[in-house]
Amino acid sequence: MTGRVTGTMAGPLPGTVLVAGASGAVGGRLVSRLLDSGVPVRALVRSAARGRALAAVGAETVVGDLADTASLAAALHGVERAFLLLQDEAGAPFARAAAKARGLREVVVLSATAAAHPEYDNPMFQKHVRGERHVRGSGVPWVFLRPGAFASLALLWAPALHGDGVVRVPHAGLAVPLIDPRDIADVAAAVLTAPVERWAGKAVPLSGPEVLTLPGRTAVLAAELGRPLRVEPVPEEEWVQLTARHIPEPYARALAGVERFFTEHPPAVSPGVTDVTGRPARSFATWVRDHAASFAPGPPTVVGG
Ligand SMILES: NC(=O)c1ccc[n+]([C@@H]2O[C@H](COP(=O)([O-])OP(=O)(O)OC[C@H]3O[C@@H](n4cnc5c(N)ncnc54)[C@H](OP(=O)(O)O)[C@@H]3O)[C@@H](O)[C@H]2O)c1
Structure with missing residues (x-):
């Protein structure tokens, strides 16, 4: 009920x-x-x-x-x-x-x-x-946690990993500091157990520890998962149609727009995870290693945007 x-x-x-x-x-x-x-x-x-x-x-x-x-x-x-x-x-x-x-x-x-x-x-x-x-x-009173792209978006590439090893992307120049969702939870826990006055009224940008280009991202995946991968640019509309085979088309279209924006406005690393938790943010390699099983063959799971 x-x-x-x-x-x-x-x-x-x-x-x-x-x-x-x-x-x-x-x-x-x-x-x-x-x-x-x-x-x-x-x-x-x-x-x-x-x-x-x-x-x-x-x-x-x-x-x-x-x-x-x-x-x-x-x-x-x-x-x-x-x-x-x-x-x-x-x-x-x-x-x-x-x-x-x-x-x-x-x-x-x-x-x-x-x-x-x-x-x-x-x-x-x-x-x-x-x-x-x-x-x-x-x-x-509010606190806004403002993460950038989640490391779990890499799951969108699972079909390429099991297919021809070519990751087709709409914006090949994208470079972002992917954040491990576990770090967001740890930040939220730290905020929710601190006195309200400590963080109330603050918007806290959150990111991973390093900016990764798309070839950098695929290199981490290839090394951690033991499968060769390479990046190939495709026109945005073609990417939307390809991706809509795995996730709803409006989501794919919105995601392409997000990637276009952050290619044109490259985000920097934010110290938010360390500021709130007192320890460094987890690397993308750590996220991949800890989620290797999620890359098993099957339809991709993608964290909602
Ligand atoms: N992906 C990114 O790169 C990115 C970047 C920045 C911010 N974000 C934010 O992060 C959020 C995703 O966080 P996450 O990874 O923890 O999500 P997640 O793993 O996809 O889980 C979504 C959760 O929300 C619940 N939920 C969905 N619709 C609901 C509804 N109408 N009423 C009550 N519960 C509902 C789901 O419940 P069920 O189990 O019932 O489905 C599930 O527990 C996005 O919504 C976005 O705002 C994402």
Whole structure:
């Protein structure tokens, strides 16, 4: 039932953190990090089945949807801090519920570097621009985590790895400091366990430790996975059609636009992960090594933008 809280705890303890996207890459790791720190966690999930593994590790679970304000109001009841990721509705229902949630002292948002560029007309940019605006409008103190491209985007290249070894790209000059999603979760955990005043009102750019060109990226993959790979530029529209065989076309088209933007506006390394966690960001090679099994043959899984 939507909005129903389940789990082993009798009710929310002081300091409970609501984690949205708890069955996803960043949210899942964040739940573990918070529980390891002794912080009570309420995990927002879209179905009871999705919540079982989270309940098994000690989280409360609440069934709700980021598109449904009423379920979010129930999920926020008694919660002190919250972690939000942005889906198609860009946090608007969440912001409406948060504005009325008594006792809610902070919302940490998984935003993106893109939020700093409201002028760029691209759905992946505008989702984050609107998301930050909605959360600001809620009146609840906020922290915006602004990562650039995730290392997990490399999974898009899994078919090339098992095919002809040619990675076709729409913008061969792209060079970005890919971030390991685990670092984003670690940053979120550090923010959510620090005093609210420490980070409230800050937008924190996050990146990996080094800028990698596309040949640099393929060289890391080839070395770690033991398969030769090379990069070949193709026209953007051809790339969209090729990629739409594996992921929804609007997503492929938006992603091509994102890559075009960052080819024209090359991002630099940001010290955000170290500033917040006190240790260096993980390298792309580390991410590939730890996710080698995800490159097994089959349809690619790509983290949503
Ligand atoms: N990919 C990139 O390069 C990039 C760059 C910058 C920022 N980002 C941001 O990072 C986010 C992805 O984070 P991630 O990798 O942790 O995501 P992920 O692994 O794809 O997981 C998405 C999570 O959101 C949940 N979810 C989706 N729609 C929902 C809804 N309507 N109501 C409630 N929960 C919902 C999913 O639940 P289910 O298990 O039910 O599906 C899942 O737990 C993107 O949305 C984007 O805003 C991505």
